[in-house]
Amino acid sequence: MARVEVRGLSKRFGGFQALDEVGLTAREGEFLVLLGPSGCGKTTLLRLIAGIEEPSRGEVLIDGRVVNDVPPRLRNVAMVFQSYALYPHMTVRENIGFPLKMHHIPKAAAAGKVEEAAGMFGIGGLLDRRPRELSGGERQRVALARAVVRNPSVFLLDEPLSNLDAKLRVSAREELRRFQRRIGVTTIYVTHDQVEAMGLGDRIVVMNRGSIRQVGEPREIYERPADTFVAGFIGSPPMNLVEQGDRLVGFRPERFLPAALTPKADAVAWSFDVTWVEDLGAERLVYGTLGGKASEGRVVSRIPASVPIAIEAGRAYPFSVDRVDLRWFDRATGLRTEGGAP
Amino acid sequence: MAGIRKTARRATLYGRLSAFVVFSAFPFYWMVIATFKRDHDLYAPANNPFVFNEPPTLDHLRTLLFDTHFLTYLGNTFRVGLAVSAITLLLAVPAAYSLARWAKRWGEALGIGIFLTYLVPSTILFLPLSRFTAGWGLQNSLWSLILVYPTFTVPFCTWLLMGFFKAIPRDIEEQAMVDGLSRLGALVRVVLPLSISGLLTVVVFSFTLSMHEFIYALTFISDSAAKTVSIGVPTELVRGDVFQWGPLMAGALIASIPVAVVYTFFLDRFVSGFTMGAVK
Amino acid sequence: MTGQDDGGGIRDRAGTLAVLMIAPAIAYIVAMIGVPLLLAINYSLSDATTGDPVHHYAGLVNYRSALADPVFRLALKNTFVFALVSQSIVIVLSRVLASALSMPFRGKWAVRFLIMLPWTAPIALGAIGWLWMYDSIYSPFDWLYRRAGLLGKPGDPFGPMTNIYWLGRPTLAMASVVIVHVWRLLPLATVIQLAGLSAIPGEILEAAEIDGARGWRKAAWITIPLTLPIIGIAFLFGIIFTFTDMTIVYILTRGGPVNATQVLATWTFFKGIEGGDLAQGAAISLFMVPVLAGIAALLLRMARRAEVT
Ligand SMILES: Nc1ncnc2c1ncn2[C@@H]1O[C@H](COP(=O)(O)OP(=O)(O)O)[C@@H](O)[C@H]1O
Ligand SMILES: [Mg+2]
Numbered sequence: 020m021a022r023v024e025v026r027g028l029s030k031r032f033g034g035f036q037a038l039d040e041v042g043l044t045a046r047e048g049e050f051l052v053l054l055g056p057s058g059c060g061k062t063t064l065l066r067l068i069a070g071i072e073e074p075s076r077g078e079v080l081i082d083g084r085v086v087n088d089v090p091p092r093l094r095n096v097a098m099v100f101q102s103y104a105l106y107p108h109m110t111v112r113e114n115i116g117f118p119l120k121m122h123h124i125p126k127a128a129a130a131g132k133v134e135e136a137a138g139m140f141g142i143g144g145l146l147d148r149r150p151r152e153l154s155g156g157e158r159q160r161v162a163l164a165r166a167v168v169r170n171p172s173v174f175l176l177d178e179p180l181s182n183l184d185a186k187l188r189v190s191a192r193e194e195l196r197r198f199q200r201r202i203g204v205t206t207i208y209v210t211h212d213q214v215e216a217m218g219l220g221d222r223i224v225v226m227n228r229g230s231i232r233q234v235g236e237p238r239e240i241y242e243r244p245a246d247t248f249v250a251g252f253i254g255s256p257p258m259n260l261v262e263q264g265d266r267l268v269g270f271r272p273e274r275f276l277p278a279a280l281t282p283k284a285d286a287v288a289w290s291f292d293v294t295w296v297e298d299l300g301a302e303r304l305v306y307g308t309l310g311g312k313a314s315e316g317r318v319v320s321r322i323p324a325s326v327p328i329a330i331e332a333g334r335a336y337p338f339s340v341d342r343v344d345l346r347w348f349d350r351a352t353g354l355r356t357e358g359g360a361p
Numbered sequence: 362m363a364g365i366r367k368t369a370r371r372a373t374l375y376g377r378l379s380a381f382v383v384f385s386a387f388p389f390y391w392m393v394i395a396t397f398k399r400d401h402d403l404y405a406p407a408n409n410p411f412v413f414n415e416p417p418t419l420d421h422l423r424t425l426l427f428d429t430h431f432l433t434y435l436g437n438t439f440r441v442g443l444a445v446s447a448i449t450l451l452l453a454v455p456a457a458y459s460l461a462r463w464a465k466r467w468g469e470a471l472g473i474g475i476f477l478t479y480l481v482p483s484t485i486l487f488l489p490l491s492r493f494t495a496g497w498g499l500q501n502s503l504w505s506l507i508l509v510y511p512t513f514t515v516p517f518c519t520w521l522l523m524g525f526f527k528a529i530p531r532d533i534e535e536q537a538m539v540d541g542l543s544r545l546g547a548l549v550r551v552v553l554p555l556s557i558s559g560l561l562t563v564v565v566f567s568f569t570l571s572m573h574e575f576i577y578a579l580t581f582i583s584d585s586a587a588k589t590v591s592i593g594v595p596t597e598l599v600r601g602d603v604f605q606w607g608p609l610m611a612g613a614l615i616a617s618i619p620v621a622v623v624y625t626f627f628l629d630r631f632v633s634g635f636t637m638g639a640v641k
Numbered sequence: 642m643t644g645q646d647d648g649g650g651i652r653d654r655a656g657t658l659a660v661l662m663i664a665p666a667i668a669y670i671v672a673m674i675g676v677p678l679l680l681a682i683n684y685s686l687s688d689a690t691t692g693d694p695v696h697h698y699a700g701l702v703n704y705r706s707a708l709a710d711p712v713f714r715l716a717l718k719n720t721f722v723f724a725l726v727s728q729s730i731v732i733v734l735s736r737v738l739a740s741a742l743s744m745p746f747r748g749k750w751a752v753r754f755l756i757m758l759p760w761t762a763p764i765a766l767g768a769i770g771w772l773w774m775y776d777s778i779y780s781p782f783d784w785l786y787r788r789a790g791l792l793g794k795p796g797d798p799f800g801p802m803t804n805i806y807w808l809g810r811p812t813l814a815m816a817s818v819v820i821v822h823v824w825r826l827l828p829l830a831t832v833i834q835l836a837g838l839s840a841i842p843g844e845i846l847e848a849a850e851i852d853g854a855r856g857w858r859k860a861a862w863i864t865i866p867l868t869l870p871i872i873g874i875a876f877l878f879g880i881i882f883t884f885t886d887m888t889i890v891y892i893l894t895r896g897g898p899v900n901a902t903q904v905l906a907t908w909t910f911f912k913g914i915e916g917g918d919l920a921q922g923a924a925i926s927l928f929m930v931p932v933l934a935g936i937a938a939l940l941l942r943m944a945r946r947a948e949v950t
Contacts, residue, residue: 374741374744374746375746377737377738377741378741378742378746378752381734381738381741381756381827382752382755382756384824384827385755385756385757385758385759385824385827385828386755386756386758387774388759388767388770388771388774388824389758389762389767389770391770391773391774391781392770392773395773403779404779406778406779406784406803409784410779410781410784411781451665452665452666452669453666455661455662455663455665455666456662456663456665456666456667458662459658459659459660459662459663460663462655462659463655463656463658463659464659464663471663473941473944475666475670477937477940477941478670478674480881480933480936480937480940481674481678481933482881482885482906482929482933483885484885484886484887484905484906484909484910484926484929485678485681485885485909485926485927485929485930486674486677486678486681487910487914488681488684488909488913488914488919488922488923488926489676489677489678489680489681489684489923490673490677491691491914492680492691492919493677508673509673511669511673512670512673512674515666515669515670516670516674519666543650543652543653544652544653544654544655544658545652545653545658546652569761572763573763573764573765575763575764575765575887575888575891576887576888576906576910579891579910580910580914590763590766591763591765591766592765594765594766594769595765595766595768595769595892604772604773606773606776606779609769609773610769610770610773612766613766613767613769613770616763616766617758617762617763617766617767618762620761620762620763621754621757621758621761621762622754622761624757624760624761625753625754625757625761628757628760628761628832629832629836632829632832632833632836633836
């Protein structure tokens, strides 16, 4: 277990600024998720922490020690690449045992550890196969087993579930979480999938264009996004944002409901011109505009199936949001501002 | 109707292929005939030259193997090939890796530059290089060839290996570095084992190209004990002014076929070096 | 080896390693290709001979005397003729051969092996085979012509003599050399073209057939345009190999009869090595440079275009 910290970390590729002054701490034993759209620099940040890439500026610290000049092999981190990067010319057993061999662990002890790691991920029966004879899910487990086998102090996982099919991804997510809890190793996990991030992370770091937009617990990120980027990136569909003077008002689609369902006292009401209704079974997604504001105010409402009110496209309905569920953002900076309605 | 068309198309195909096979392989068939023909049959203008008019004989083979330096030439060729392969590997592997992985902007340019040096022909270089080898006292020494042959193997093999190395996913090396290897260690322990077929290709080309080489050998070596097959056979198997066609053809045949077999296996890789990315 | 140290040694520094690893190859190439090339230029501007390599600057004398020499001019012309004629033939034949080889048929490996022999076997030895086939007395071609009544009696179309003397008559000797060049380069051009053909996505060909293109129309509108860059590459490499080749002429004719088949490469050898006139030899060989540079530039452009697409 270790504390991982980066300070003022920047990385340039030629003229392109991939990371800009990133500062971040992963606490001991924490499951920290780096979340952001593809190309925002998540992998780059992970590679800088692993030591595969050298920072243009800034420091990486592991347990308080600056490791900028320490090569990857001596940082005691384990990494799982998005591609899994299994050694194609080695069997599963040799793949998992490779880090031990490189660290001169005696053969007998190593063999035991390999069996143990393989057992942990239920791949004990595959030890003599080659990577190309494995399914995607099996490869992912081999990569994880290889990562845990030498008790690293940090796990770096780069979108380890993105190559799995949707169903497998859900069960793998759960397994991964349980396993991390059990061994309690500090884990930094990269994903562009917000559902994965919400489900897995102790804390989430939301990144965009090479810098950090918000760090916080999943609930906090969801409820109190730091800016319009985070508001628009998290949630599916994301937060509605509507112009209101020099500010933007935001509200989650599931909070934007027929007026009959919200207590009158402290609600803000709108007339909702419905243009399209999608019935997804468990819920309905209702698209439309807020009365009078025409196209600029396109919003979505998410109504659970338990609400029986009939809604049709082409008509207007009274909708409202509880005042406590409104979020306000500065129009110019996009940052969230405290305070209620004008 | 369709059946007839199909048959006709097949017939055209086989006809074409046969014509080409005859054109390409006839000289070698000609070598086979001469190798086993008795002199009396061989040197008779009236005899049908395409068949054995008298029973075949092993006399020419015997002459070639026991009365000429042919085996010495083979031995020399083998030694030169081996040494050139080793030097080529030593120079081209690190260079190609460095260009493929680490050199960013100048890598591509330098790689193409190295490939272009392959286009500098031996027919320009042999004059100045003959002064070099003379200056180093290497005339009539196999060392002159061993030192000079990498001028055509190194550029070409560096270029070929760059392709091999680029095809190995970077992730795998980086994984190896996280797993406990240095950058150099990752190259030796992970990348090289994964590029075995590339390394084998380099060895095969260094060997075959060395064996094919004619001009440098002709220029640097006049002592018959130091000749390679490529010059030994055409220059030495002549008695006075008279060509000894039987042993000559036997020598050409024996030296050609094994190298051709090996080369054929690797031909596609060789060609991939020429297509320069025009074929993906 | 690992684990004891905690700093990154040289083994971990990519920048340093990159330079260290490429340095030997570059040093070798500079020393054994770059320096000799400069030396060749230097010789060509001097009065050096093999007996007396200590040389004095002589200006363009060697180039001027080369150009004044009719044998040189003949060699220059022959070099172009051999390369262009043989490679034009090779491009056409290799196209036909490559499409035949791209069809499925039994015994492909053996056919391929036999067809590739001229390229895969050492050319000096292959040329020796041809020398025997062009023999002034025992040529099998002559035997066939005599048998067919085309040669050997007064009034026969190929003359009354018993033999054709393939390498003994200037024009025939040139044709003989061209044939061997074609024979030698055909396999290389064929495999390059095969690589081009196999890179055409099958769907494009199927779409073309659905659109009604078959046979020569498919070739003219689909396969040839699509493989044009690769045809160009085969042609340019063929030119380089034939343009700079000395082995075939050296073995078949040594430039004869009376220099009728002399090329730059052989003339360089005879002047520079056998004649010992380093300066003159170097000047002759350097006449190849403009053509080679032009081809190199074309290849570069093709490589760059391939990168873009
Ligand atoms: N080695 C490199 N050279 C140049 N640009 C790079 C390199 N690695 C990453 N980048 C660029 O940096 C940006 C961030 O990449 P990355 O960290 O891989 O993003 P992601 O968040 O999708 O993992 C991307 O725009 C990518 O193109
Ligand atoms: Mg990524």
